[in-house]
Amino acid sequence: MADLNVLTGPQVAEHANRDSCWIIVHGKVYDVTEFLDEHPGGARIILKYAGKDATEAYEPIHPPDAITTNLPVSKHLGAIDAGTIVKAVKEVTEEEKQRQVALAARPPVENILNLHDFEVIARAVIPSKAWAYYSSASDDEITIRENRMAFQRVWFRPRILRDVSSVDWSTTILGCKSSLPLYISATALGKLGHPEGELTLTRAAANHGVIQMIATLASCSFDDIMDNAASGQEFFLQLYVNRDREITRKYVQHAEKRGVKGLFITVDAPQLGRREKDMRMKQVDDSASAEVQKGQEVKKDQGVARAISSFIDPSLSWKDIPWFQSITKMPIILKGISTAEDAIFAYEAGVQGIVLSNHGGRQLDTARSGIEVLVEVITALRAKGYHPDPKFEIFVDGGVRRASDVLKAIALGAKAVGVGRAFLYSFCAYGQEGVERAIQIFRDEFEMNMRLLGAKTIDDLVPEMVDASALNQHIVTVPRDNLFESTCELLMFLVLII
Ligand code: PPY
Secondary structure, rough: OOOEEEOOOHHHEEEEEEEEEEEEEEOOEEOHHHHHHHHOOOHHHHHOOOOOHHHHOOOOOOOOOOHHHOHHHHHEEEEEEEOOOOOOOOOOHHHHHHHHHHHHOOHHHHHOOOOHHHHHHHHOOHHHHHHHHHHHOOOOOOHHHHHHHHHOOOOEOOOOOOOOOOEEOOOOEEEEEEEEOEEEEOOOOOOOOOOOOOHHHHHHHHHHOOEEEEEEOOOOOHHHHHHOOOOOOEEEEEEEOOOOHHHHHHHHHHHHHHHOOOOEEEEEOOOOOOHHHHHHHHHHHHOOOOOHHHHOOOOOOOOHHHHHHOOEOOOHHHHHHHHHHHHHHOEEEEEEEOOOHHHHHHHHHOEEEEEEOOOOOOOOOOOOOOHHHHHHHHHHHHOOOOOOOOEEEEEEEEEOHHHHHHHHHHHHOOOOOEOOHHHHHHHHHHHHHHHHHHHHHHHHHHHHHHHOOOEEEEOOHHHHHEEEEOOOOOOEEEEEHHHHHHHOOOOOHHHHOO
């Protein structure tokens, strides 16, 4: 519908306080006065842009339609006459200058040799706020490190003389062809780290036959991603269940209509973990803009993620599973299972799969790694006669950086693995090209490792090819993970800000 009203910059600027707060987003003017206290990220951040154009701050954190769907039409005031907005001269911060230098100094993408390299580059070239959000994990960040270490407690038992002149690592995941035994797992807020956000993943995945899981909290809207898909490209959807089930129903059914092939319901986040790195970044932000908020209550302990998570329903329970089964025919997969007991419940609830995951170490700290849980789950399902069952697929995610990690998980009974941060960092560092390079690196590693392991196809990967006997011994020493440690912040961060 055409906007009847055209407003000018000075008119909007008159409404720059708590009693009357207008903002401009994507060329439209909105009256958000009554919404201030409902904003999941708090009133403070909106008031910072009161009377002004908030598009730049809004974009990376919200899908494009968030404001239009959340605000009643009566608060959509009209279009802005673009010529009348006085553009604030943006001060280029020291951090931004350094970022630009780092961007220009990136090595050519062909020089990237492994997935860890992307992380190093991403850290140097993305805003510190984005790094804090993406890299943070909960509490003492023990689980995020364990996710890497656990793979190192699994050792190969390679077979020889098996004519491995040609090897094939393609597979199917939930009935969809996949050129690799992995999928791009959901990570949120892609535009914090790259202006094209998750679309970089979509385009790269299309070129390489890889399945992308779309995150509920992606920066690009669901439809934007689907509209950019290649013909025949396959997608899964990650779902945060809304307190308002009607919103969830519409979202799920819309995804199904658009051809999504699997619904991954996140079940490990009734409340968001404390990611202190992210929370501290918010404090730094607050002190930098303290004068805007005089006299207002400030929630200082949020961080990007916690600030926007209030819509997630903590009352979600096993009782809700039949409802999901009644609203969709997509396969349902529970993402975030950590014990054999819950794996058995999931099987008996009639869902089509589970992801053994601790949410990238971002939820319950000292929860075990997915690869460790896998052994327990397979044993328990087998004992019940539930495994193997082609109608119940088991996935693992967390800490995957090498094809060898993937091969270990498959040998131990996983159908495929999810790769989240590694792809996220590859697009933060180099956009679509980075993701394509990451996929190529995985391919090269699959070829070499499958040859050396004596596995011609994915079906040749059997439990006898690994020694996982040390997997649940949490106190054994493992080799120092030099590559990982060179990118992992420990106390350094504290030293910098205190
Ligand atoms: C995470 O940050 O771990 C997420 O899964 C995404 C997210 C982002 C913001 C609020 C809630 C969840």
